[in-house]
Amino acid sequence: MRIEIVVFDGFDALDVVAPWEIFARASTIDPGLDVGMVRVDGPPVVSAAEGLQLYVADELGSPDALFVPGGSWVGGTGSGVPREIRRGTLPRIIADMSGSVRWVASVCTGALLLGEAGILGDRNATTNPAALEELSRYGAILRDNRVVDDGTVVTAGAVTSGIDLALWLVQREVGEPVANKVAQAVAYPMPTDVWQQPGQRPN
Numbered sequence: 001m002r003i004e005i006v007v008f009d010g011f012d013a014l015d016v017v018a019p020w021e022i023f024a025r026a027s028t029i030d031p032g033l034d035v036g037m038v039r040v041d042g043p044p045v046v047s048a049a050e051g052l053q054l055y056v057a058d059e060l061g062s063p064d065a066l067f068v069p070g071g072s073w074v075g076g077t078g079s080g081v082p083r084e085i086r087r088g089t090l091p092r093i094i095a096d097m098s099g100s101v102r103w104v105a106s107v108c109t110g111a112l113l114l115g116e117a118g119i120l121g122d123r124n125a126t127t128n129p130a131a132l133e134e135l136s137r138y139g140a141i142l143r144d145n146r147v148v149d150d151g152t153v154v155t156a157g158a159v160t161s162g163i164d165l166a167l168w169l170v171q172r173e174v175g176e177p178v179a180n181k182v183a184q185a186v187a188y189p190m191p192t193d194v195w196q197q198p199g200q201r202p203n
Helices: 013-029 080-087 089-097 110-116 129-136 161-174 176-185
Strands: 002-007 034-039 045-047 053-055 065-068 103-107 147-149 153-156 194-196
Touching: 002 013, 013 034, 013 161, 013 176, 065 089, 065 110, 080 089, 080 110, 089 110, 103 110, 103 161, 110 129, 110 153, 147 161, 153 161, 161 176
Parallel strands: 002 034, 002 065, 065 103, 103 153, 147 194
Antiparallel strands: 045 053, 147 153
C-alpha cells in the first residue's frame, strides 16, 4: 500500500514529519506499506511555515492513499492552505483522486483543502478548532474528536493529532499489533479519541 504525503510551501512541519515517521516505522514491520513525501509542482525544495526546508524529489504519483497536511491558516503569511485554495490546483487533484484512492486523510487545516475539493459534503470531519466555522461552510458534519474516520475520508484535529491519525490508519490498514509496536517505539499512546462511521469493519 503506497501512501503519499503531499507537501506545499507553508505546510505545518509537524503535520508532515510526525505522521511520516509513524508510517515509515510501520513499513519496517510490514513491508507491504510504503510512504513517501511528494509535491504537486514547483521546485523540489519546499518550505514549512516555520522555515524548515525539505527536499522533495518526487511529484505526486498514483498512490493507494493520499495524506494532506495543513499549515499557515491561523496567522499565516499568504502561503500554506490559503494559497493552495486560491491556486486551486491541489483541491482539483484531491477531487480527481478521491474516487480512486483507498482514502484521503488530512491533519489540522488540511481538511479545508478537502472541503475545497468538494469531498466533505455531508461527511463527518474535524480540523483545527480555529477553523471549524470555515469547515462547516463546506457542508461537513463537525465532530469534536482528535480523529474522525468516515471511511474513505479521515480527518484529524490540530497539529499533534496527526500522530493519532497515522497510528489509527496503521491499525486500520495493517493491524493493531503493528500499530502497537510503533506506538511503543515512539513512546506515544494509541489513539482513543476516535469517531468511526458505524458499520465499518472492526479494527
